[in-house]
Amino acid sequence: MQTLDVHPSLLRALLAVLETGTVTGASERLGFTQSAVSKQIAALEDATGVQLFHRGSRGAAPTAAAHRLAARAVVVLDQLDTASRELRDAAAPVSGRVALGGFTTAAMVLGPRTLARVALDHPAVAVDFQIASTPVQLRRLRAGRLDLALLAGGEGLPDWDLTGLDLEPLPGGELLVALSRRHHLAGQGRVPVSALAGEGWVVGHGARGEPQFGAWPTLPAPRVVAEVADWGARLGFVAAGLGLTTLPSLAADVLPADVTAVRVDDPAGHHRSTSLARAGTLGGAAAAVRAAVIAEAEAIAERWRT
Template sequence: MAELTVAGLRVVHEVARQGSFSGAATVLGYTQSAVSRQVAATEAAVGTELFERLPRGVRPTAAGEVVVRRAGRVLGEIDGTLEEVAGVRDRFAGRLVVSAFPTAAAVLLPRAIARVRARHPDLRVDLQEAATPLQLRRLRAGRVEVAVVAVGEGLPDQDLDGLRAEPLRIPRGSGVAVGRDHRLADSDVVDVAELAGETWIVGTGAAGEPQFGPWPGLADPHVGHEVRHWATRFGLVAAGLGITLVPGLAADSVPRDVRWLPVRDPAGPPDRSLLAVTAAHPSNAAAALVRAIREDAARMA
């Protein structure tokens, strides 16, 4: 009887991350045929297909999503074990600078930094908050080693040429924040059609650029306020002056007088991704922090 292997789980996990066998082969340093064999062996072990073939690339089946999610946890434990053993043998020391946009800096980075510091107490990790363009400029200038950025729908294109970008999978998608007295506040999930006619509190960046606007696809959404900081947005929502789009990453950070609700949308949530970006050849300390960030992101269900 075929059994699951660490190599097979790693390949399946990477195929899901890259969206193709060829992409996984490039990242892992395998031939495409070797990737295909590992996927086939893993499918034989679980007794079902793990990927649906598309005109361009692949995507996990329902069973594949389960294996990918579990594989991420298993691989995280294995990588963490190897890292911890290496840390005992050769502890990281010195200074590591990481930057992130404010939401990630507040929610995702602290736990990852704490875990890395626990393993490497002689390593000083400095956290900076900055918008994505500034983060990438600092990264290219060598002033930052790890940058956590957001890319995708409604966000400016970013130049990542020559950098290493690690996708961060957050299982929980985007939703909306409503006041406790809002008509939708008692719902467990909101259909996108129920958002029609709502007043939106939208965000702006440091330079006035739009961030987290109305839910995509709504016809003629009404914008009530444009503000920069999340605290102000949540204050306006709590006062009943509108609702606001909140990424799944920030769902646990809403205040008590505001409720976060997932949105059921056939078109899917806003197509955005989080990336942990480093130089093409990151230091061991930077690579360890990226692994910790990736593990914490995967736990946000």
């Protein structure tokens, strides 16, 4: 099959004729003579090998082929315009300061890796990473003190007032169980929820609005052996074999050497989500940070995909 190879100007001429309804209207929009537009349409017909207009005493009427080609042309020209903008942006280094907020577990892996990617790709962009609960981040977003915020959501968390904010769901969100490498379930990769019955749990305790991690959420009357607010200390309890704890896949890449994580098959299911929020249009520096957050979240989630 022959590949269609035409200059974008021919596609623009086609769209202009269809949108204005006449060659005259298209010529006025494009700044060409009527003769030049007619020649562009003729050249496009030669390149495609199909008739795009029925010509008569009352002018030219578009064929079905013209409408089908025009639908594709809109997509092609949009992609070319996007590529042109991206090339211009690449030629002009992005610079500026961006305030990015995140809750504690987001700060364990996603936050640092985002900052590292931005430093590598956009060295003139400075990121001020602020660790705070979701309610605090929402206030800071609306006050203009944050450009972007990593928000926690899902089961067990309040329904936040997100009016006026733009949210982008990030990949990931799977809940895991952390346990000592000496534990009998270590190394299994995936365990049924029934295997967790009777286990002791080291649970978290943080500020309101932060996701709390501890016992597996669907277990009835779990046995709590310790309540520890600090993540490092909590994982120390787990490493010593004193109990298990839950943690999001978002943070699993920084477990201590003597702690591992397993996935849980639970028919009841349980999901936590992370979203990237903003309160308005992003400038170049903030857009670069947004792209880095999404890329790193995808990389983290990829590890835990089946």
